[in-house]
Amino acid sequence: xxxxxxxxxxxxxxxxxxxxxxxxxxxxxxxxxxxxxxxxxxxxxxxxxxxxxxxxxxxxxxxxxxxxxxxxxxxxxxxxxxxxxxxxxxxxxxxxxxxxxxxxxxxxxxxxxxxxxxxxxxxxxxxxxxxxxxxxxxxxxxxxxxxxxxxx
Amino acid sequence: xxxxxxxxxxxxxxxxxxxxxxxxxxxxxxxxxxxxxxxxxxxxxxxxxxxxxxxxxxxxxxxxxxxxxxxxxxxxxxxxxxxxxxxxxxxxxxxxxxxxxxxxxxxxxxxxxxxxxxxxxxxxxxxxxxxxxxxxxxxxxxxxxxxxxxxxxxxxxxxxxxxxxxxxxxxxxxxxxxxxxxxxxxxxxxxxxxxxxxxxxxxxxxxxxxxxxxxxxxxxxxxxxxxxxxxxxxxxxxxxxxxxxxxxxxxxxxxxxxxxxxxxxxxxxxxxxxxxxxxxxxxxxxxxxxxxxxxxxxxxxxxxxxxxxxxxxxxxxxxxxxxxxxxxxxxxxxxxxxxxxxxxxxxxxxxxxxxxxxxxxxxxxxxxxxxxxxxxxxxxxxxxxxxxxxxxxxxxxxxxxxxxxxxxxxxxxxxxxxxxxxxxxxxxxxxxxxxxxxxxxxxxxxxxxxxxxxxxxxxxxxxxxxxxxxxxxxxxxxxxxxxxxxxxxxxxxxxxxxxxxxxxxxxxxxxxxxxxxxxxxxxxxxxxxxxxxxxxxxxxxxxxxxxxxxxxxxxxxxxxxxxxxxxxxxxxxxxxxxxxxxxxxxxxxxxxxxxxxxxxxxxxxxxxxxxxxxxxxxxxxxxxxxxxxxxxxxxxxxxxxxxxxxxxxxxxxxxxxxxxxxxxxxxxxxxxxxxxxxxxxxxxxxxxxxxxxxxxxxxxxxxxxxxxxxxxxxxxxxxxxxxxxxxxxxxxxxxxxxxx
Ligand code: FES
Ligand code: FES
Numbered sequence: 001x002x003x004x005x006x007x008x009x010x011x012x013x014x015x016x017x018x019x020x021x022x023x024x025x026x027x028x029x030x031x032x033x034x035x036x037x038x039x040x041x042x043x044x045x046x047x048x049x050x051x052x053x054x055x056x057x058x059x060x061x062x063x064x065x066x067x068x069x070x071x072x073x074x075x076x077x078x079x080x081x082x083x084x085x086x087x088x089x090x091x092x093x094x095x096x097x098x099x100x101x102x103x104x105x106x107x108x109x110x111x112x113x114x115x116x117x118x119x120x121x122x123x124x125x126x127x128x129x130x131x132x133x134x135x136x137x138x139x140x141x142x143x144x145x146x147x148x149x150x151x152x
Numbered sequence: 153x154x155x156x157x158x159x160x161x162x163x164x165x166x167x168x169x170x171x172x173x174x175x176x177x178x179x180x181x182x183x184x185x186x187x188x189x190x191x192x193x194x195x196x197x198x199x200x201x202x203x204x205x206x207x208x209x210x211x212x213x214x215x216x217x218x219x220x221x222x223x224x225x226x227x228x229x230x231x232x233x234x235x236x237x238x239x240x241x242x243x244x245x246x247x248x249x250x251x252x253x254x255x256x257x258x259x260x261x262x263x264x265x266x267x268x269x270x271x272x273x274x275x276x277x278x279x280x281x282x283x284x285x286x287x288x289x290x291x292x293x294x295x296x297x298x299x300x301x302x303x304x305x306x307x308x309x310x311x312x313x314x315x316x317x318x319x320x321x322x323x324x325x326x327x328x329x330x331x332x333x334x335x336x337x338x339x340x341x342x343x344x345x346x347x348x349x350x351x352x353x354x355x356x357x358x359x360x361x362x363x364x365x366x367x368x369x370x371x372x373x374x375x376x377x378x379x380x381x382x383x384x385x386x387x388x389x390x391x392x393x394x395x396x397x398x399x400x401x402x403x404x405x406x407x408x409x410x411x412x413x414x415x416x417x418x419x420x421x422x423x424x425x426x427x428x429x430x431x432x433x434x435x436x437x438x439x440x441x442x443x444x445x446x447x448x449x450x451x452x453x454x455x456x457x458x459x460x461x462x463x464x465x466x467x468x469x470x471x472x473x474x475x476x477x478x479x480x481x482x483x484x485x486x487x488x489x490x491x492x493x494x495x496x497x498x499x500x501x502x503x504x505x506x507x508x509x510x511x512x513x514x515x516x517x518x519x520x521x522x523x524x525x526x527x528x529x530x531x532x533x534x535x536x537x538x539x540x541x542x543x544x545x546x547x548x549x550x551x552x553x554x555x556x557x558x559x560x561x562x563x564x565x566x567x568x569x570x571x572x573x574x575x576x577x578x579x580x581x582x583x584x585x586x587x588x589x590x591x592x593x594x595x596x597x598x599x600x601x602x603x604x605x606x607x608x609x610x611x612x613x614x615x616x617x618x619x620x621x622x623x624x625x626x627x628x629x630x631x632x633x634x635x636x637x638x639x640x641x642x643x644x645x646x647x648x649x650x651x652x653x654x655x656x657x658x659x660x661x662x663x664x665x666x667x668x669x670x671x672x673x674x675x676x677x678x679x680x681x682x683x684x685x686x687x688x689x690x691x692x693x694x695x696x697x698x699x700x701x702x703x704x705x706x707x708x709x710x711x712x713x714x715x716x717x718x719x720x721x722x723x724x725x726x727x728x729x730x731x732x733x734x735x736x737x738x739x740x741x742x743x744x745x746x747x748x749x750x751x752x753x754x755x756x757x758x759x760x761x762x763x764x765x766x767x768x769x770x771x772x773x774x775x776x777x778x779x780x781x782x783x784x785x786x787x788x789x790x791x792x793x794x795x796x797x798x799x800x801x802x803x804x805x806x807x808x809x810x811x812x813x814x815x816x817x818x819x820x821x822x823x824x825x826x827x828x829x830x831x832x833x834x835x836x837x838x839x840x841x842x843x844x845x846x847x848x849x850x851x852x853x854x855x856x857x858x859x860x861x862x863x864x865x866x867x868x869x870x871x872x873x874x875x876x877x878x879x880x881x882x883x884x885x886x887x888x889x890x891x892x
Contacts, residue, residue, distance in 0.1 A: 016414070019434050027389070027432035032381035033374020035556070036433070037506050038592045042828045045506060073374035089372040093364060093794060096802055097230030098371030099506040099556025105372060124837035131828060133506045133557050134230045135805020137839035139798070 002066045007075035017063035021055075022046045024062050025072060033073035033102045037131075044130030047103035048072050054110040056129075073102035081112050081151065088147035096134035104130050108144050117148055206336035208298050208344060210263040211291040212241055218319060218333035220247045223257040225264035225273060226280040227528045228367060229505075229555035229562065230802070231857040232795035233280040235365045237288060239792055240281070243358045244292030244351060247332065248318035254366045256552030259530035259545075273530040276563045276680070278758035278855020281791055285853055293348035295339075302338035303330055353789070353850060362794040367554065376554050380589070382512045382524045387585040388417055388429040390576050391436040391594075393445050395425060397452035397821040398599055398675045402426060402445060409442040419443070420579035424568075427576045433589050453675025454821035457604065460674060461497060464606035464627040468495075472625055472667035473645045475655040479663035481612075484621025488612030492703055495608045496692040497882035498628075499815035500601035501681050504831060507556020508595035509569040515541065515582030521548045525570060526555025528562035532636065536567040537574045559806070560680040564600060565635035568677075596831060597823040601816050602681030603629040607654075607692040612663075617704025619715070621663040624654050624693070629678045630670040645670070649680065653689030653755060653862065658722050659697060659715035676818070682806060683858040686757040690862030691869070691883065694753035698870045699879065708752055708870065709735055719756075724847055725763040725784040726754045732845050733765030733782035745772040745892070751870025753863040760859035761786040761847075764804075766840075766867040770875050774891035778808060778840040778868055783860060785844065788851035796856050797844045803860035804842050809834045811865045813884050 003012050006029075015024050020039075025031045025048070034057060037045035041056040048057045049071040076082035085108050095101050104127070111118055111126035118126065123144050132140070206214040213221040222238040234254040242252045257264045261273040267283040296316060303321045304311040307328050315322050322329045353359075370376035395401065405426050407419035415435025420427050426445055430436035455463075485491060512524035521541055527533065527550050538545040555562055564570070573588040580586070590598065605628035612621030630647035632638050641648045646655075646668055655666045681687060701711035709730045716723040730736075730752065742748045747770045754763040763784045769777040783800050790796055813832045817824045825831040869880040876890060 023432060023434040026381075027383075027434070030383050031374075032377075032383075035378075035507070036380065037508065037556075038828050040592075040827055040829065043506075043833075077373070086372045090364070090368045093368050093798065095230075095365065095368055095371040096232070096798060097506060097555060097557040098367060098376050099378060101371050102374050127836045131506070131833045131835065133504060133559075133806070133833055135802045135808075135834060135839065136798070137805060137834075137836040138801050138842060140836065141839075 002062055004065050004067070005069040007071060008078060013062065015062055018061050020058050021048065021060045021062055021065055021070070022057040025057060031072055031074055035099055035102055037099065042129075042131075043100070044103040044107060045100050047106040047130065049106055049110060052110065052113060054107045073105060076106065076109055079109070081147075082109050084147040084150045085109050085112065085143070088143040088150065092139050092143045092146060094136050094139040094143050096136055100130065100132045100134075104132065104140055108140070108147070112144065112147055112151065116151055118144060206295075206298075206340045208295040208339070209291045210257070211288060212245065212295045214295065214332050214336045214339070216333045216336050218251050218331050220245065220252045220319070220332065222252060222254050224254050225257045225266070225284070226275040227526060227552065227555055227558070227562070228256070229526060229528070229558040231280070231799060232365060232792065233275070234367055235795055236281045236791050237284055238366055239358050239363065240285065240288040241292040243356055244289045245296045246316040246318070246357075249358060249363050251319050251332070252366070256527075258552065259527070259534045259548070259550040261531045264530070272532065274532065274563065275528045278760065278857045278859060280855070280857075281853050282759070282855055289350050290348055293350055294345050297345045297348055298339045298342040299332060299335050301342040302335045306335075306338060359789065359791050360793065363792060365795065378507055378554050378556050379510045379512060379525055380507055380556070382587060384512065384514060384585045387512070387587055388431065389433045389436045390427045390429050390573070390586050390588045391433070391440040391591060392422070392424065392572065392588070393426045393428070393440050393443050394594055394597065395447050395452070397449055397454065398677065400447045400449045400452040403448040404446045406444040409444065410439040413439040413442055418580060420576065422572065422575040422579055424572050424575070427579070429576070429580065429586065436589070437591060452821060455674070456819045456821070457499065457817040460604055460818070461606065463671070464604070467627045467669045467671065468606055468608045468625050472627070472669040474665065474667050475646045475651040476664060476666040481621045481623045481663040481665035484612045484663035485610060485623065488621060489615040490613040490703065491610060492613070492699060493608070493610040494696055494699060494879070495606065495881060496688070496695070498605040498688045498691070499817065499883065500604050500676065501687070501810060501814050502596055502601055502816050502825070502831060503559040503561035503681055504596065504828075504833065505555070505557030505559055505561055508590045508592050509561060509598070510587065510589050511570050511573040512585060512587045513537070513573045513577045514585035515577060519543070519547065522551065523548060523570070524551045524553055526558065526562055527552045528555070528558055529564070529567070533567045533570045536571055540571065540574050540578060559682040560684070561600065563680060565632070565637060565679065566677070568598065568600060592828070593826045596826055599677035600679035601676065602687055603631065603678040605688045607688065609692060609696045611696065611700055613700065613703060617706065619659070619661045619700050622657070622661045623665045624657070625667050625669075626651060626654060627669040627671070629674050629676070630672070631678050631680055631684070633670065633672065649685045651689070652685035653757065654685070654693060657693055658719040658756065659712070660717060661715070682803075683757055683861040686755060686862035687810070690753065690755040691865045694755065694863065694866035695869050695879065698751070698873065707736070712754065721761040721786050722754050722756060725761045725786050726752070728784035728845055728847060729754075729763035729765045729782055732784065732843065735765060739767060742769050746770065747875040747892075749871040749873070749875025751867045751872070751874055753866035753870060755862040757859045757862055759854035760856060762859050762863050764860070764863040764867040766864070766871045768868060768871040768875055770872065770890050772892045774888060776812070776872070776885065776890060778838075780841045780843070781864065781867070782843045783845065784847065785856070785860065786847035786849055787856050787859070788849050788853040790846050791853055793846055796846060799856045800844045800860040801842045803858070804864050805834050805839055807861045807864035808838070808840070808868070810883060811868055811885060812838070815884055
């Protein structure tokens, strides 16, 4: 039995500790906002926050997050930064197919939580691990700047 | 002339009314699929929240709570179709944008056929807005007329004194007002008007304006439901062991280890491999990895990419089937003052949509079947699944969900992943609903690639540098041969989508010959990939025309313009892109050692005209930055300019991945790539600044999901040539090509 603080709630899980957090979220808990796209930590679609840090849940075993604070897209709006990022994403209509966007938003929230005024180079570095096949990158960049503005 | 529509058992063939019109895109394809007893399943009215209210036609429903629901007959896979389709309805209805919601329409070809595809329902060829334009304007206008009729009757005033705005009807003289919701029930009793007057463009309130996408909120909060997200009671998740080579079959397998994996419920053989069914995805994957399968490769395809290309080069030495012939190109070549030639090579490409293909199928006790899918080919998939289960097509109900990208992969001519799901359900006798999950590796190696192609071009110039002859020979597999689309798209042996963009070269050259080889013995399944034939024909033709300009010592824009006299829309976008892109003005120099250049390309696909001006920087180590791309687009009436802008931005990024990285290669018939580490996609730092300029137009809208893809690669290639003098002869760019 492993206990994690999931989206502000203490959650006990009896899944195999080796199971990637992604599949515990998606299949066991049916929190399907976090997406599978590569399974090998190269695309970022499965990004969640673990103690505020962006983590690829597809290669993170459940055991590695025991006792930690896990935030997913479903509750990222509980924080000010999460709200600002979602609002900016909506204001600029960033999404196309939308499949990568939960991961993009989680990475952007992690960036803005640590750096309230990211430069383009900061954005390139923080978002390098999040692929978007629809190539919404121009708007992702603009929305991060927009969210940063709204947070000051 | 409508050709016969043929179906034998479950073989579906699609026949054409006019192939030429299809090639002309928006002018109207008629593609007819005959389905035995394909009657309408009126599923929309079966699941109405809060009771049925006013549903004047198949596309609009108005609830007493003032919601306006628009039923989208087309898939939303990122291209903004839900938003665009709803905009058209809301405009004529005079609804407020906030009260409009969108729902995917079910499979029902009688009501939801693609009007360019005759009696088949489906999405593709950038047709969603184009074929729906008039239909949805009328749908919105007739709903409005019925609401007005209801108000006129209730208020006892003449209909022509009633105004409608933002979902409210008003009679100024009496001061009476009512919302759509308040009139919904009464409107349902009004006769459906046989004719309605549509708005004039000057009165548009939504069309042409920046209005918000309808899917933004759900897609930024994790609420949007994709097929991958479906969980049904008792559902099993299937992961499949697929053959390592195309055409291989299961010889034998040992399921013992797989079955001992916790969570695995069953292991079954299906025509495409061995499926492991489990309570969850991870267990299914572990079970699949534990399977031991022996494959029968006696009929497998075993050539490598190099061998295939060698064969194509060989084929190109002899004449192919003629796709276009003007004048006498051979004579022009032999008598020319100057001759230029170039060959181009293109790899297989995977679509690599972010959501790997997946599908959910359930057989119900009442003899119906339900399917959950990012559904792009409703009629075809419905018929195939029905055929497998021995059901009438209307017994297969399709829940159309958001798709995490498609780019052609979901419009599978053989219904590959859909049918695979149904095969698994069949193998377990329908005992549980099944979600098939293709892992990324399955998706990457599943075939149905953009075909490899080889192009050989020659041109003749007269002594003043004017082009007087042009020959273009293409070698590559036919996408539609042997498929339900063959009858419609193959004429005299020429697959129209192999030569689109080449056979309709817009440049005025008196002697022109385009011919084609379509080798039929290559066992790699191929498919349309965002912009189809134009993915390769725009590249070769737009680089080659640039080379002719250079040979003539003329400016590439001016040279093209001089040959575009009969194609004003090509000329229009070319001129606009050149102006906005600062054509002719010097580029800001790069850092020491960097070489910079600007290049242009123009291309028409799916009746939309696009010109792009690219600026590149080539670094001393040979790496390439595409800094800026200025795009001019003529897609007729711009229904939602911001969605158009987004599609152009995304198309540039999508196309750039193929310029820099993408190729699927085979070794002894086995696909070498597996995942994004060896099939890389563009990353944020590599995304150029894209500027989009839309030509003001009153022409009927044409598509925008694909047409900005084709010009990107040649524009970049021409910019590279301007910077370095090196001409690209294929894609992706070889890593050492641009070293200083
Ligand atoms: S699914 Fe985890 S990084 Fe791609
Ligand atoms: S929006 Fe489609 S993959 Fe990013």
